[in-house]
Amino acid sequence: MSAPTPLKRTDPIPWVKLALWPLLLAPALRLAWLMYLAQTGQDQNALGADPIAYLTHHTGDWAAYCLGASLAMTPLRRLSGWPQWIRLRRLLGLFAFFYASLHLSVYAALDLGFDLSHLWADIVKRPYITVGFSAWLLLVPLAITSTRGMMRRLGRRWGQLHRLVYVIGVLVVLHYAWLVKADLTWPIVFGVVLTILLALRVWPAARRRTGAAGHFERPFIEAVQIEKEGFAHPLFGWCRHGRRRG
Amino acid sequence: MLIRRAPLIPSSEITPERVYRQRRELLGLLGLGTVGLLAGCGSADTEAPAAKAAPTQPLGPYDTAEARTSFEQASTYNNYYEFGTDKEDPAKYAKNFKPRPWTVEVSGLAENTGMFELDDLVKPAPREERVYRMRCVEAWSMVIPWMGVPLAKVIEALKPTPAARYVAFETLYDPARMPGQSRAVLDWPYREALRMDEAMNPLPLLVTGMYGRDLPNANGAPLRLVVPWKYGFKGIKGIVAIRFLEDEPLTTWKSLAPDEYGFYANVNPTVDHPRWSQASERRLAEGTSLFNSRIPTLPFNGYAEQVAHLYQGMDPKVLY
Numbered sequence: 001m002s003a004p005t006p007l008k009r010t011d012p013i014p015w016v017k018l019a020l021w022p023l024l025l026a027p028a029l030r031l032a033w034l035m036y037l038a039q040t041g042q043d044q045n046a047l048g049a050d051p052i053a054y055l056t057h058h059t060g061d062w063a064a065y066c067l068g069a070s071l072a073m074t075p076l077r078r079l080s081g082w083p084q085w086i087r088l089r090r091l092l093g094l095f096a097f098f099y100a101s102l103h104l105s106v107y108a109a110l111d112l113g114f115d116l117s118h119l120w121a122d123i124v125k126r127p128y129i130t131v132g133f134s135a136w137l138l139l140v141p142l143a144i145t146s147t148r149g150m151m152r153r154l155g156r157r158w159g160q161l162h163r164l165v166y167v168i169g170v171l172v173v174l175h176y177a178w179l180v181k182a183d184l185t186w187p188i189v190f191g192v193v194l195t196i197l198l199a200l201r202v203w204p205a206a207r208r209r210t211g212a213a214g215h216f217e218r219p220f221i222e223a224v225q226i227e228k229e230g231f232a233h234p235l236f237g238w239c240r241h242g243r244r245r246g
Numbered sequence: 247m248l249i250r251r252a253p254l255i256p257s258s259e260i261t262p263e264r265v266y267r268q269r270r271e272l273l274g275l276l277g278l279g280t281v282g283l284l285a286g287c288g289s290a291d292t293e294a295p296a297a298k299a300a301p302t303q304p305l306g307p308y309d310t311a312e313a314r315t316s317f318e319q320a321s322t323y324n325n326y327y328e329f330g331t332d333k334e335d336p337a338k339y340a341k342n343f344k345p346r347p348w349t350v351e352v353s354g355l356a357e358n359t360g361m362f363e364l365d366d367l368v369k370p371a372p373r374e375e376r377v378y379r380m381r382c383v384e385a386w387s388m389v390i391p392w393m394g395v396p397l398a399k400v401i402e403a404l405k406p407t408p409a410a411r412y413v414a415f416e417t418l419y420d421p422a423r424m425p426g427q428s429r430a431v432l433d434w435p436y437r438e439a440l441r442m443d444e445a446m447n448p449l450p451l452l453v454t455g456m457y458g459r460d461l462p463n464a465n466g467a468p469l470r471l472v473v474p475w476k477y478g479f480k481g482i483k484g485i486v487a488i489r490f491l492e493d494e495p496l497t498t499w500k501s502l503a504p505d506e507y508g509f510y511a512n513v514n515p516t517v518d519h520p521r522w523s524q525a526s527e528r529r530l531a532e533g534t535s536l537f538n539s540r541i542p543t544l545p546f547n548g549y550a551e552q553v554a555h556l557y558q559g560m561d562p563k564v565l566y
Contacts, residue, residue, distance in 0.1 A: 017335060044316065048334070049323030050371050050386055076508055110536050111528065118523075158415060178521060181384070182502060183331035183431050 009050045013087045020088065027062050028102065029054035031055060055106045063099035065174055066092050068193055072086035075200035090146050093165070095127045095141040100136045138164050186237060252393045264284040297326070308449060308552070309377040313531045316390035317457045321464055323384070326483055328417060328424035329464070336464035339425055345461075345468035354490035355415075357405035364468055368452060371399035376451055376472075381513045381547045383477035386528040392472050393455030398446045407441070410432070411488035415471060416483045424484075438482035439491075439509070441474065441556075444473055449474055449552055452485075475549040477511045507566045511545035512557070517566040 035055070037046035047054040070092035077085040112118045122129040142162055144150070151158050173194055177187035307309055324334035329343075348364040373393050381387045399415060420433035421427040427434050440450065451472045454461055461467040466483025473480045479499050489495075497509035506520055515525045528539045546553050556564055 021442075035536065044532070047316055049315075049319035050333070050528065051536055052528060053333075053386070055536075111540065113537065113540055115540075122523065125518075130519060167512075182327070185331075 011053045052111050059103035066096035073198045097139045131171045133176035138168050248316045248448040270532045312389050313529045321462045328426045330426045335405045340463035343463040348468045351487045355407045355410035356490045368395045370403035371395040378474035394451040394453035397450040406490045412491045413445045413497045414489040415482045415486035418486045437496045475546040510565045
């Protein structure tokens with residue numbers, strides 16, 4: 001991606017992003033390298049005994065990690081009192097979409113060998129695939145509308161649309177829980193993390209509704225929630241909302 | 247000073263990979279030949295290790311000639327919840343398991359009951375190799391050369407009474423040696439069973455080895471069951487008890503989820519697992535590429551000729 005252009009010398013976010021890129025790409029590159037080793041026979045066991053399961057599980061895990069991380073940014077911002085976390089959210093969300101797409105591709109292309117009728121039968125008949133595929137499908141509009149221009153165009157509705165991410169989180173946990181045979185440990189861990197992340201949002205939202213958060217806070221929070229880089233000034237969002245409402 | 251460069255090797259001289267991969271078998275053949283020549287000079291046990299590692303016997307009537315799973319794949323990837331629920335766990339956590347000494351308790355409706363040393367239990371027939379397909383209920387499969395004795399021969403020697411209609415097996419329960427048992431993922435100890443006529447079929451094998459070696463701990467050492475027309479979970483590992491019973495016992499996976507795992511658990515492409523399809527499987531074997539590993543699943547895992555008659559007149563819907 002393009003080199004970061006720090007807005008100010010004191011703004012660390014572009015540098016955090018620059019560091020996140022290789023970190024988040026590394027798992028995919030590693031898998032590609034292992035695939036190469038296995039396919040060329042240099043190391044038959046590079047991807048373990050069941051290469052497709054290995055690729056499926058690792059891409060799925062990373063999609064979930066990135067999704068969880070993107071969901072963690074809003075609570076982090078609130079808990080740390082540092083609003084800039086929110087600017088990492090798009091990158092994390094797009095990486096979640098990237099790994100979810102790889103996950104689906106491994107399943108459709110490698111596991112099912114592009115047998116689209118088999119894929120469709122699975123989507124319709126197998127609940128864990130139904131919810132997994134739905135989660136990916138719901139990520140598509142979020143990825144498409146993740147650009148600055150789309151945010152501006154959608155305005156208030158952008159925030160409403162992107163609340164779909166909560167639905168996606170629940171679908172992902174269901175997807176995981178439904179496919180294991182007996183040991184639910186990891187699906188439960190994912191579920192608990194998701195519940196905490198959601199609770200951290202619902203609770204302040206409920207407080208706001210009861211008026212505990214004060215009159216000024218609400219538009220401020222909403223503005224920051226939809227704010228992205230370049231829209232760093234919360235007042236801008238606030239003003240915009242004010243205009244729309246007016 | 248003249249520096250000579252090594253002449254380039256013409257590509258025609260390079261051993262094709264396929265041949266290169268057969269080198270152990272070739273060595274094995276040589277080894278067997280040598281053993282044959284020297285047979286008069288020493289004990290027959292001084293078989294060359296290479297020959298042990300790569301069995302070269304001609305295929306028997308029950309053996310499949312399909313591409314085999316590598317020893318590494320088969321010994322590092324399987325389900326053995328006694329050592330953890332990940333398929334890599336058994337190889338990791340069974341490493342220090344001591345499979346000897348080992349006794350098996352035989353009880354129930356039979357004349358020869360009591361505690362048996364493992365070697366005495368499997369004495370009734372010589373150990374033989376069987377190359378079987380292994381189909382996991384999770385829709386992956388392997389081709390494994392097992393070493394063992396036909397279950398039928400062992401049962402004959404135990405002399406079950408006519409009242410015995412089922413034979414049940416139990417895995418060791420010892421959380422100190424089997425760390426996975428410290429969590430109640432399954433209702434320990436693991437239990438499996440066969441109907442007596444199934445058990446007396448020539449296919450089921452009481453296995454003590456694979457790939458010409460002793461059975462790895464991860465694969466159920468020192469004694470496990472292999473029933474090739476049934477899903478892998480019927481192949482109980484680490485067997486410490488054999489019981490002859492009149493009534494069908496409750497088996498472990500059936501007790502956990504009776505709608506997902508039946509007593510018979512015959513490989514059946516027409517009866518899907520409630521959560522996934524059983525119509526096809528991912529074959530994990532040498533030479534399988536990432537792009538062609540899925541193959542159709544066969545009724546009775548391809549052993550219909552040998553076992554379909556056992557289930558005549560039964561509703562195929564109960565045979566999952």
